[in-house]
Amino acid sequence: MGKFIIIYVVKTQRDYNRLGITVSRKLGSAVKRNRVRRLIAESFRLSADSQKKGYDFVVVGRTRAVTAKMNDVLLCMNELLSKNGLLSA
Numbered sequence: 001m002g003k004f005i006i007i008y009v010v011k012t013q014r015d016y017n018r019l020g021i022t023v024s025r026k027l028g029s030a031v032k033r034n035r036v037r038r039l040i041a042e043s044f045r046l047s048a049d050s051q052k053k054g055y056d057f058v059v060v061g062r063t064r065a066v067t068a069k070m071n072d073v074l075l076c077m078n079e080l081l082s083k084n085g086l087l088s089a
Contacts, residue, residue, distance in 0.1 A: 001080075002077075002079060002080050003064055003072075003076055004011050004061070004065040004068045004072060004073050004076045005059050005061060005062060005065060005073065005076055005077060005080070006059070006060040006061055007058070007059050007060075007077070007080045007084075008057070008058040008059075008060075009058075009084060009086065010056045011053050011054060011055055012054055012055060012056050014053075014054055015053055016018045016054075017048065017051055017054070017055050017056070017057060018057065018081050019057050019058075019059065019060050020056070020057065020058040021037050021040050021058075021061070022058065022059075022060070023060070023061040023062070024060075024061075026063065027061060027066050028066055029064055032066050033058045033061075036061040036066060037067070039061075039065065039070055039073045040061060040065075040077075042070065042074075043070070043074040043076075044059065044077065045076055046074055047074065047081065047087075050078075050088055051081060051082050051086055051088065052069070052085075052086050052088050053088065060063060
């Protein structure tokens with residue numbers, strides 16, 4: 001659990017990763033929720049090369065993510081992935 005996102009991970013038999021994004025209506029209007037989804041998707045894309053393969057990720061946007069900058073979400077995602085041993089060296 002990070003400051004801006006929560007990540008759930010499941011090991012799979014695939015040789016690639018999949019991403020699911022969920023954002024609650026509590027975060028605000030559709031514009032705000034979609035912005036959080038875009039931030040999460042882009043953060044996942046930017047860190048995809050350094051991720052271990054064969055996992056399904058579900059990322060939940062937290063309320064603080066509404067006002068977050070792109071770099072904040074990317075740092076939070078990389079921190080959570082490395083804490084769980086999902087970044088390759």
